[in-house]
Amino acid sequence: MKVGCIGLGDIAEKAYLPVLSALPGIELHLHTRTPATLARFAAAHRIPEERCHTALDALIAQDLDAAFVHAPTVAHPEIVARLLNARVPTCVDKPLAYDFADSERLVDLAERRRTSLAVAFNRRHAPGYAQCVEQPRDLILMQKNRAALPEDPRVFVLDDFIHVVDTLRFLAPGPVDDVTVRVRVRDGLLHHVVLQLGGDGFTAVGMMNRLSGSAEEILEVSGQDSKRQVVNLAEVIDHRGQPTVRRRGDWVPVARQRGIEQVVLSFLDAVRGGRVLSARDALATHELCERVVAAATGAA
Numbered sequence: 001m002k003v004g005c006i007g008l009g010d011i012a013e014k015a016y017l018p019v020l021s022a023l024p025g026i027e028l029h030l031h032t033r034t035p036a037t038l039a040r041f042a043a044a045h046r047i048p049e050e051r052c053h054t055a056l057d058a059l060i061a062q063d064l065d066a067a068f069v070h071a072p073t074v075a076h077p078e079i080v081a082r083l084l085n086a087r088v089p090t091c092v093d094k095p096l097a098y099d100f101a102d103s104e105r106l107v108d109l110a111e112r113r114r115t116s117l118a119v120a121f122n123r124r125h126a127p128g129y130a131q132c133v134e135q136p137r138d139l140i141l142m143q144k145n146r147a148a149l150p151e152d153p154r155v156f157v158l159d160d161f162i163h164v165v166d167t168l169r170f171l172a173p174g175p176v177d178d179v180t181v182r183v184r185v186r187d188g189l190l191h192h193v194v195l196q197l198g199g200d201g202f203t204a205v206g207m208m209n210r211l212s213g214s215a216e217e218i219l220e221v222s223g224q225d226s227k228r229q230v231v232n233l234a235e236v237i238d239h240r241g242q243p244t245v246r247r248r249g250d251w252v253p254v255a256r257q258r259g260i261e262q263v264v265l266s267f268l269d270a271v272r273g274g275r276v277l278s279a280r281d282a283l284a285t286h287e288l289c290e291r292v293v294a295a296a297t298g299a300a
Helices: 010-020 035-044 056-060 073-085 100-113 127-134 153-171 260-272 280-299
Strands: 002-006 027-031 066-069 090-092 117-119 139-145 178-186 189-199 202-209 216-223 226-231 235-240 242-247
Touching: 002 010, 002 056, 010 066, 010 260, 027 035, 027 056, 056 073, 066 073, 066 260, 073 090, 073 100, 090 260, 100 117, 100 280, 117 280, 127 153, 127 216, 127 226, 127 235, 139 153, 153 189, 153 202, 153 280, 178 280, 189 280
Parallel strands: 002 027, 002 066, 066 090, 090 117, 139 202
Antiparallel strands: 139 216, 178 189, 189 202, 216 226, 226 235, 235 242
């Protein structure tokens, strides 16, 4: 199976390449426009020179079975469109694009070409979060904070807060019929955002503070006199009277803990099985993000 990895930045290095390079039956091809970076990654993962490409056309000409896109977000629309037009099943790191119109065009193109397009929302696959679907979820609270990183609203929301938005949508136990957004913007930079989603019998609240003093991620789901808390995707605390704590095992890879391994395997399994994946549901997350951006830019 020929698989392309496009973009050799931090996320590819830390998360995806260790998984892809270890899978049996995968002929891995690398692409980046920077020769020195390409040579370094090829050496680290023992990729022969003929499978290293600085031109996207050369990579596509290899008759790929699938591709993973980890290039900068601004480059996603062009790269993903070229892959889809070549009918290459494509999994792209979030978001599809900064602009909702570009994201919508890519989803429409994938459907016209009858080619798989998936967005790598890894938290849907992270064990600590995926197992929360089994819990009562009358109230969902999620915060993902950082230190000293106020940001342009669109970059803030589409490159980072989108994880919170998608996780709330994933865990919501029913249709969302009410959306509320509150933001703090100073000098054109978004400091924090609070998103509240409501539906029949449930409320989901997500927040991100870029001036919180530390980097942390905490998810809580509760209902029917029980609560589950997941801290930094690694520690699960169940509250039913006395709290019980489960921590990531010493030998559990970080890529599995964070759902990256599962994203890769499920996407490749779909490709092998001839199943065409749709990014239409992921587009709903992008649309909700656009509402958050509109609130932030309107407050600037």
